[in-house]
Amino acid sequence: SQQGEEDPQALSIQEGENATMNCSYKTSINNLQWYRQNSGRGLVHLILIRSNEREKHSGRLRVTLDTSKKSSSLLITASRAADTASYFCATGTNRDDKIIFGKGTRLHILP
């Protein structure tokens, strides 16, 4: 079974608005990563947050992690057409070296 579950499954917003995606997971983690996938392409690593961190920023991306709620959020500010893609969270645990992905959120930026 997959560790992470993204919410919502799909999201459409106007260009310039902020987009927020959430990821919930089931067991304790070492780290949580966010990836982007453009249609038909491989995944691109966006940002990694470790279990002892609460927030990280990278450009227009902001990731938060709440280990007590077993959840993370990815905020993309001032969205652009090029942000149209699927976004996945992936988790790594203390128990083994597996990195497990969720099912993803499809983001569509409307012009």
Added chain:
Amino acid sequence: NAGVTQTPKFQVLKTGQSMTLQCAQDMNHEYMSWYRQDPGMGLRLIHYSVGAGITDQGEVPNGYNVSRSTTEDFPLRLLSAAPSQTSVYFCASSWEPGAGYTFGSGTRLTVV
């Protein structure tokens, strides 16, 4: 260019045939994994390796074999292809499990 190279990009197999999907990386990464991606299912881990000579099973290992004789290469073998193995396969590598992955561009496999 440095990165993860997957071959072939497309493949059609008949049920029962075997084949090997190739994956090579030139970044000296110790950690490599194979995932399959199906519509609505996200990415599911097939097998992974933490270094040469070491492999382990992921979420969906049945029907697949792997080996890791060198740091650079991590081939995925389909023993007897089934239509349920129709999918897009991605290879990924990183310098450790807790670091971000570099992904290959994928192999689109159809089993008829």
